[in-house]
Amino acid sequence: MQTAIRTPYLDPGLEPWPKESAPRRALFLDRDGVINVDHGYVHTAARTDWIPGIFELVAQAGAKGLLPVIVTNQAGIARGYYDEADFRRYTAWMHAEFRMRRSPLAATYFCPHHPIAGVGELRCECTCRKPQPGMLLAAAQRLDIDLAGSVMLGDKVSDMEAATRAGVATTLLVTAGNLEPVIDKFQAWGRQS
Numbered sequence: 001m002q003t004a005i006r007t008p009y010l011d012p013g014l015e016p017w018p019k020e021s022a023p024r025r026a027l028f029l030d031r032d033g034v035i036n037v038d039h040g041y042v043h044t045a046a047r048t049d050w051i052p053g054i055f056e057l058v059a060q061a062g063a064k065g066l067l068p069v070i071v072t073n074q075a076g077i078a079r080g081y082y083d084e085a086d087f088r089r090y091t092a093w094m095h096a097e098f099r100m101r102r103s104p105l106a107a108t109y110f111c112p113h114h115p116i117a118g119v120g121e122l123r124c125e126c127t128c129r130k131p132q133p134g135m136l137l138a139a140a141q142r143l144d145i146d147l148a149g150s151v152m153l154g155d156k157v158s159d160m161e162a163a164t165r166a167g168v169a170t171t172l173l174v175t176a177g178n179l180e181p182v183i184d185k186f187q188a189w190g191r192q193s
Ligand SMILES: [Mg+2]
Pocket: 030, 031, 032, 033, 034, 038, 154, 155, 156
């Protein structure tokens, strides 16, 4: 059974990122409910409403030398609502929106599988669907990321669990689409390290 982790979308601006500080740290971000409002299976610009403060937070992460990396379960692909090509086109658009606002993302990892609702080969028990840590581990290997020194930002217990299983020490939970408390904690975290 093919359960290999999908090739991530890598931001066109990724390569010039400073490598001297490798191994680098990351700000891992869940997508729906953290970056965009979770309307359910969002995959078009028209359905995208940004979570207030997200561009500032990602810019702040970049300024701290953290690579902003999205890790997102995409059951919409598994269910056949949209395909991987649609998802990659949408992701390229999303990355461009962040670049335009001087808060570039580094990469987007996604899981197209679902254990029950998946169609065809996408119906499987994979190693990437959160709370499995596969996407974070793959990102760490490819982008030379120090997981213990990294931060996970998510809005579900499964995000926190994936991070913990991957060895990410700091997890920040976003509730009700309100980034404000998280931004405060993230600033404090930056001062400690
Ligand atoms: Mg979410």
